[in-house]
Amino acid sequence: MTVIAKSALAALVVAMTSSVEAAKLKNVVYYMEWAIYQRNFGIFDLDWDKITHINYAFGKPNPDGTVGIYDGWAAVQKRWPEHGDSWNDQGNSLYGNFGQGFKQKQKARGTKFGLSIGGWTLSDQFSSIASTETGRRTFAKSSVKLMLDLGLDFLDIDWEYPVEGGNDSPPVPHRPDDIKNYVLLLSAIRDEFKTLPWKAELSVASPAGPDNYRHWDFTAICGQLDFINIMTYDLAGSWSKYTD
Template identity: 40%
Template sequence: MKKIPLLMLLSAIIFLSLHPTLSYAQDDSLPTKRIVGYFAEWNIYLENNYYEVSDIPWDMVTHINYAFAKIEIGRIAIIDKWAAIQKPFDAILDTPIRGHFGQLIKYKEQYPHVKTLISVGGWTESKYFSDVALTEESRNTFADSCVEFIRTYRFDGVDIDWEYPVSGGMPENIRRPEDKQNFTLLLKCLREKLDAAGAEDGKHYLLTIAAPAGSFNIKNTEPEIYHQYLDFINIMTYDYSGSWENVANHLAPLYMNPNDPSYPERKEKFNVDWTVKEYLRLGVPAEKINVGVPYYAAGWQEVNGGINGLFGTSSKPLSSTQFHYINSLLKSPDLGFTRYWDEYAMVPYLWNPESATVYSYEDEISLKNKCDYVIENNLGGIMIWELSGITAEGGTTLTSVIYDSFTSFKDEIYGDLNGDGKVNSSDLAILKRYMLRAISDFPIPEGRKLADLNRDGNVNSTDYSILKRYILKAIDNIPVDD
């Protein structure tokens, strides 16, 4: 075995510790992009869609954000001690910590590639961020408490979910005009404290945030400055529409729909593509950006007008519901719901004309489009809010789409429907048989995606025509915008 000079070895160790994301591609079974899943503390209770740490698809994620911790007397604090550190599950290795935290420690032993972060704040617990960010003393106190917290409970980092600096969020939130600059200073302080602790502990502690998608809230922060202190940024690219509005619009559209009757600024900016491009314009490195995706749906009843309900006016907005509920509606045709696809926004929605009900949601097709968007734009990955949304299905439907996208995309060839690495008449025959229902599925798992040659969410005669034209060399490239 060739001896490696000590200095070279130490340099390599230091380099990898400062660049932890570089390790993803070393194992073919690991994603080449981040898959960040939020785990909600309150799901421990039956009425909240019971979901345990053991239900997390550990082999399909790279990071788990535990939601949430709160701020108490200027320090980070546990919200629900029973759920977090007391509830007895099974025996937990050599630690006295029980609850979800103990389970996280246990499963991290089995899946060492997964990093866990404690998320502070969220929609309901952002009241005191303005206070902890206000002065150098308050920032140091809070940052020191975060270091102590992650050391005690064996987390790999801290995720700040301040919703939102300066304005917005819950009515009782404390807010100040100087939050904009103080937020940056808080992140700087946290970065310095985490780096100092990491140097002592021989590891790199992560610092991330959940960042707003709306243009107004983005303007109240300084992404062009604060990104240097962060390992990555989870943009909350969802809730573009919801129960606070009386118009049935898309929850998480990838692109703008030119037929959206909203006022011009909303029409232009309320979509994933605009939000991502705004952060890029402000100087955030593409590889630090994770696109947020919802495992839930927004809904409206008593909808009048619109396009099969979309853009219609509602007198009864509904509370959000989880993806597995939407799946149950689709699997019960007698309930009267029909799935429609918005070819502009690249997302689906459901419409029931009898009950005048609309649901906007994410499905496997729209999620795959977003994964492709991440790849094509060299972004960092996908963030999921939140993992329990598919639990009633007893599987990992949506998460599998993300995982497969980020582990096999290099080998995928549009039009190669039998997986032999070529696009020829054999693939055309397979597509024809599929459209005639002579076969119920494609020979390879990703076949449906690779057969959607214009990426409109459907496999039909248009795709057949594209494939035939490509084989006859009438066109040079697929997929195409058709």
């Protein structure tokens, strides 16, 4: 396992890897789709040359098992003329955060750009999707197609949370078999990766603290992954009895 960095714009987290070839230090950033609004922070404001993996947060799982973008304007429509976008193009060019990210990736060839699916507010469909073979296959095919359509390098699954916990609005459904089904879902994505002519990477966001990860089968989950991003901001907070 390797300790790596993860950040929501800047915050670092730890991560573990399941492959020897990926054992070098990683600097993983989660770029939040809504950062262009109140924070006015563009994906081009990241220091791409110092980052190994940029997770775009978040893709949205749909009830039918397909995966789509959440905020279409932010993701693929908004134009930044000061960063090379044109208002005169009437074709099908990619704009928005993904368009700018693709431009940055051409400059920072060592940086991988991927899609994180789910998150705190978009995890309400995971349990249902992962519970059936049809749901898992649909999710895998759709997420890999979206990855390819957007010119991305990897997928990250952020299911918050299997078995128990998570957002109350909309409420996150749970099943006792969520973890077993999670492993099967990851395996289905791996199967789709086998159809690609290049090696795509797969990661997940993992909760921190025994109350949050006590149901997780890390041996089975890690067997499907290239690395794990641990949400270390859950290690301590206002609920802590002592200052860390």
